[in-house]
Amino acid sequence: MSPLSAILQVLFPTTCACCGEVLVRGERQVCLDCLANMATTAFSAMNDNPVERRLMGRIPLVHATSVYLFRQGNTVRNAVHAMKFHGNAELCLMMGRQMGLDLLSSGRFDDIDVLVPIPLHWLRRLTRGYNQSELLCRGIGEVLNVPVCTGAVVRHRYTRQQSLQQSHKRAENVEGAFKVKRADKLAGKHVLLVDDVLTTGATIAACADVIATVPGVRISVATFCMAI
Numbered sequence: 059m060s061p062l063s064a065i066l067q068v069l070f071p072t073t074c075a076c077c078g079e080v081l082v083r084g085e086r087q088v089c090l091d092c093l094a095n096m097a098t099t100a101f102s103a104m105n106d107n108p109v110e111r112r113l114m115g116r117i118p119l120v121h122a123t124s125v126y127l128f129r130q131g132n133t134v135r136n137a138v139h140a141m142k143f144h145g146n147a148e149l150c151l152m153m154g155r156q157m158g159l160d161l162l163s164s165g166r167f168d169d170i171d172v173l174v175p176i177p178l179h180w181l182r183r184l185t186r187g188y189n190q191s192e193l194l195c196r197g198i199g200e201v202l203n204v205p206v207c208t209g210a211v212v213r214h215r216y217t218r219q220q221s222l223q224q225s226h227k228r229a230e231n232v233e234g235a236f237k238v239k240r241a242d243k244l245a246g247k248h249v250l251l252v253d254d255v256l257t258t259g260a261t262i263a264a265c266a267d268v269i270a271t272v273p274g275v276r277i278s279v280a281t282f283c284m285a286i
Protein backbone atom coordinates (compact mmCIF):
# COMPACT_ATOMS: atom_id res chain seq x y z
CA MET A 59 0.00 0.00 0.00
CA SER A 60 1.42 3.44 -0.93
CA PRO A 61 1.76 6.05 1.85
CA LEU A 62 -1.06 8.06 0.27
CA SER A 63 -3.44 5.09 0.15
CA ALA A 64 -2.50 4.26 3.77
CA ILE A 65 -3.49 7.80 4.84
CA LEU A 66 -6.69 7.69 2.80
CA GLN A 67 -7.49 4.30 4.31
CA VAL A 68 -7.31 5.78 7.85
CA LEU A 69 -9.25 8.93 6.94
CA PHE A 70 -11.83 7.29 4.68
CA PRO A 71 -11.60 3.57 5.38
CA THR A 72 -13.02 1.31 2.73
CA THR A 73 -12.23 -1.93 4.51
CA CYS A 74 -13.15 -3.25 7.96
CA ALA A 75 -10.49 -2.53 10.63
CA CYS A 76 -11.09 -6.00 12.10
CA CYS A 77 -11.46 -8.43 9.19
CA GLY A 78 -10.27 -6.45 6.16
CA GLU A 79 -13.50 -7.06 4.17
CA VAL A 80 -14.71 -4.21 2.00
CA LEU A 81 -17.16 -1.97 3.88
CA VAL A 82 -20.57 -1.43 2.32
CA ARG A 83 -22.77 1.66 2.44
CA GLY A 84 -23.72 2.59 6.00
CA GLU A 85 -20.79 0.74 7.60
CA ARG A 86 -18.06 2.78 9.33
CA GLN A 87 -14.66 1.43 10.43
CA VAL A 88 -15.97 -2.04 11.32
CA CYS A 89 -18.34 -4.17 9.24
CA LEU A 90 -21.70 -5.17 10.70
CA ASP A 91 -20.63 -8.84 10.82
CA CYS A 92 -17.62 -8.03 13.01
CA LEU A 93 -19.65 -5.70 15.23
CA ALA A 94 -22.19 -8.46 15.77
CA ASN A 95 -19.42 -11.01 16.41
CA MET A 96 -17.58 -9.01 19.05
CA ALA A 97 -17.59 -11.09 22.23
CA THR A 98 -19.44 -9.04 24.85
CA THR A 99 -19.19 -9.89 28.54
CA ALA A 100 -22.44 -8.62 30.09
CA PHE A 101 -20.25 -7.77 33.14
CA SER A 102 -21.36 -4.13 33.37
CA ALA A 103 -24.72 -4.99 34.91
CA MET A 104 -23.28 -7.77 37.10
CA ASN A 105 -22.23 -7.34 40.72
CA ASP A 106 -19.13 -9.29 41.73
CA ASN A 107 -18.21 -9.92 38.09
CA PRO A 108 -14.78 -11.36 37.11
CA VAL A 109 -13.27 -7.86 36.63
CA GLU A 110 -14.36 -6.79 40.12
CA ARG A 111 -12.97 -10.02 41.51
CA ARG A 112 -9.66 -9.41 39.72
CA LEU A 113 -9.33 -5.89 41.21
CA MET A 114 -11.18 -6.13 44.54
CA GLY A 115 -8.94 -5.89 47.59
CA ARG A 116 -6.14 -4.30 45.55
CA ILE A 117 -7.82 -0.92 45.11
CA PRO A 118 -10.82 0.83 46.71
CA LEU A 119 -13.49 0.11 44.13
CA VAL A 120 -17.15 1.02 43.59
CA HIS A 121 -17.83 -0.89 40.36
CA ALA A 122 -15.70 -2.36 37.57
CA THR A 123 -16.34 -3.85 34.16
CA SER A 124 -14.81 -4.88 30.85
CA VAL A 125 -17.21 -4.60 27.95
CA TYR A 126 -15.63 -7.19 25.63
CA LEU A 127 -13.54 -10.36 25.88
CA PHE A 128 -10.09 -10.47 24.29
CA ARG A 129 -8.97 -13.82 22.94
CA GLN A 130 -6.16 -14.69 20.56
CA GLY A 131 -7.49 -14.38 17.02
CA ASN A 132 -10.91 -12.96 17.88
CA THR A 133 -12.52 -9.82 16.47
CA VAL A 134 -11.97 -7.90 19.73
CA ARG A 135 -8.22 -8.58 19.49
CA ASN A 136 -8.19 -7.26 15.94
CA ALA A 137 -10.02 -4.11 17.08
CA VAL A 138 -7.46 -3.55 19.88
CA HIS A 139 -4.59 -3.92 17.42
CA ALA A 140 -6.19 -1.43 15.03
CA MET A 141 -6.68 1.05 17.90
CA LYS A 142 -3.22 0.65 19.38
CA PHE A 143 -0.84 -0.08 16.58
CA HIS A 144 -2.49 0.95 13.31
CA GLY A 145 -3.22 4.57 14.24
CA ASN A 146 -6.98 4.17 13.97
CA ALA A 147 -8.19 7.02 16.19
CA GLU A 148 -11.69 7.07 14.70
CA LEU A 149 -12.14 3.42 15.69
CA CYS A 150 -11.20 4.29 19.32
CA LEU A 151 -13.98 6.90 19.40
CA MET A 152 -16.47 4.47 17.89
CA MET A 153 -15.55 1.71 20.36
CA GLY A 154 -15.79 4.27 23.19
CA ARG A 155 -19.37 5.01 22.14
CA GLN A 156 -20.10 1.24 22.18
CA MET A 157 -18.70 1.13 25.74
CA GLY A 158 -20.84 4.13 26.70
CA LEU A 159 -24.00 2.40 25.49
CA ASP A 160 -23.12 -0.70 27.49
CA LEU A 161 -22.42 1.30 30.67
CA LEU A 162 -25.58 3.33 30.22
CA SER A 163 -27.84 0.31 29.82
CA SER A 164 -26.29 -1.41 32.87
CA GLY A 165 -27.59 1.31 35.24
CA ARG A 166 -24.59 0.76 37.54
CA PHE A 167 -22.51 3.68 36.24
CA ASP A 168 -25.10 6.44 36.50
CA ASP A 169 -23.37 8.60 39.11
CA ILE A 170 -19.95 8.93 37.44
CA ASP A 171 -18.71 12.56 37.63
CA VAL A 172 -15.59 12.38 35.51
CA LEU A 173 -13.82 10.04 33.06
CA VAL A 174 -10.06 9.60 33.54
CA PRO A 175 -8.02 7.71 30.94
CA ILE A 176 -4.94 5.78 32.06
CA PRO A 177 -2.28 8.29 30.97
CA LEU A 178 0.49 7.43 28.56
CA HIS A 179 4.01 8.72 29.08
CA TRP A 180 4.43 11.82 26.86
CA LEU A 181 7.03 10.05 24.74
CA ARG A 182 4.71 7.12 23.94
CA ARG A 183 1.86 9.51 23.25
CA LEU A 184 4.10 11.39 20.86
CA THR A 185 5.10 8.26 18.94
CA ARG A 186 1.53 6.87 18.81
CA GLY A 187 -0.03 10.25 18.06
CA TYR A 188 -2.84 9.80 20.60
CA ASN A 189 -3.77 8.04 23.82
CA GLN A 190 -6.24 5.29 22.85
CA SER A 191 -7.77 5.30 26.36
CA GLU A 192 -8.39 9.04 26.13
CA LEU A 193 -10.27 8.55 22.85
CA LEU A 194 -12.28 5.71 24.40
CA CYS A 195 -13.18 8.20 27.18
CA ARG A 196 -14.31 10.77 24.62
CA GLY A 197 -16.64 8.20 23.03
CA ILE A 198 -17.99 7.15 26.45
CA GLY A 199 -18.39 10.81 27.45
CA GLU A 200 -20.52 11.53 24.37
CA VAL A 201 -22.98 8.82 25.41
CA LEU A 202 -22.97 9.33 29.19
CA ASN A 203 -22.67 13.11 28.94
CA VAL A 204 -19.79 13.11 31.43
CA PRO A 205 -16.61 15.21 31.03
CA VAL A 206 -13.18 13.72 30.35
CA CYS A 207 -10.33 14.86 32.58
CA THR A 208 -6.77 14.58 31.25
CA GLY A 209 -3.80 16.04 33.04
CA ALA A 210 -5.03 15.40 36.59
CA VAL A 211 -3.01 12.17 36.65
CA VAL A 212 0.26 11.82 34.75
CA ARG A 213 2.60 9.00 33.92
CA HIS A 214 5.92 10.49 34.88
CA ARG A 215 8.04 7.39 34.43
CA TYR A 216 8.55 5.72 31.05
CA THR A 217 7.76 2.03 31.35
CA ARG A 218 8.17 -0.87 28.97
CA GLN A 219 4.99 -2.05 27.22
CA GLN A 220 3.03 -4.17 29.71
CA SER A 221 2.17 -6.64 26.92
CA LEU A 222 5.90 -7.42 26.60
CA GLN A 223 6.26 -8.18 30.32
CA GLN A 224 5.73 -11.53 32.02
CA SER A 225 2.70 -11.44 34.36
CA HIS A 226 4.73 -11.47 37.58
CA LYS A 227 6.86 -8.54 36.40
CA ARG A 228 3.95 -6.28 35.46
CA ALA A 229 3.29 -4.79 38.92
CA GLU A 230 6.99 -4.03 39.32
CA ASN A 231 7.11 -2.44 35.85
CA VAL A 232 4.41 0.16 36.63
CA GLU A 233 5.19 0.73 40.32
CA GLY A 234 5.55 4.45 40.97
CA ALA A 235 4.80 5.28 37.31
CA PHE A 236 1.80 7.54 38.04
CA LYS A 237 1.38 10.78 39.91
CA VAL A 238 -1.61 13.02 40.72
CA LYS A 239 -0.86 16.48 39.40
CA ARG A 240 -4.22 18.21 39.91
CA ALA A 241 -5.99 16.71 42.94
CA ASP A 242 -8.48 19.61 42.86
CA LYS A 243 -9.94 18.26 39.61
CA LEU A 244 -10.79 14.90 41.21
CA ALA A 245 -11.51 15.73 44.86
CA GLY A 246 -14.92 14.53 46.06
CA LYS A 247 -15.75 12.99 42.68
CA HIS A 248 -16.72 9.55 41.45
CA VAL A 249 -14.00 8.80 38.88
CA LEU A 250 -14.37 6.25 36.10
CA LEU A 251 -10.84 5.09 35.29
CA VAL A 252 -10.69 3.86 31.67
CA ASP A 253 -8.19 1.62 29.88
CA ASP A 254 -8.16 -0.48 26.73
CA VAL A 255 -7.15 -3.97 27.90
CA LEU A 256 -7.36 -5.49 31.38
CA THR A 257 -4.82 -8.28 31.82
CA THR A 258 -3.37 -8.70 35.32
CA GLY A 259 -4.80 -5.34 36.42
CA ALA A 260 -1.33 -4.10 37.46
CA THR A 261 -1.50 -0.85 35.46
CA ILE A 262 -5.00 0.00 36.68
CA ALA A 263 -4.08 -0.84 40.30
CA ALA A 264 -0.96 1.36 40.14
CA CYS A 265 -2.94 4.29 38.71
CA ALA A 266 -5.93 3.83 41.06
CA ASP A 267 -3.54 3.74 44.04
CA VAL A 268 -2.44 7.31 43.44
CA ILE A 269 -5.98 8.53 42.64
CA ALA A 270 -7.18 7.00 45.92
CA THR A 271 -5.00 9.50 47.83
CA VAL A 272 -7.24 12.37 46.64
CA PRO A 273 -9.69 13.43 49.38
CA GLY A 274 -13.26 12.20 48.97
CA VAL A 275 -12.61 10.41 45.67
CA ARG A 276 -14.51 7.23 44.66
CA ILE A 277 -13.17 5.00 41.89
CA SER A 278 -14.87 2.77 39.33
CA VAL A 279 -13.10 1.09 36.41
CA ALA A 280 -14.12 0.32 32.83
CA THR A 281 -11.91 -1.28 30.20
CA PHE A 282 -12.71 -1.92 26.57
CA CYS A 283 -11.87 -5.58 27.02
CA MET A 284 -10.55 -8.20 29.41
CA ALA A 285 -7.92 -10.72 28.37
CA ILE A 286 -8.76 -14.25 29.45
Ligand SMILES: [Zn+2]
Pocket residue numbers: 074075076077078079088089090091092093
Ligand atom coordinates in the same frame (compact mmCIF):
# COMPACT_ATOMS: atom_id res chain seq x y z
ZN1 LIG B 1 -15.25 -7.02 9.59
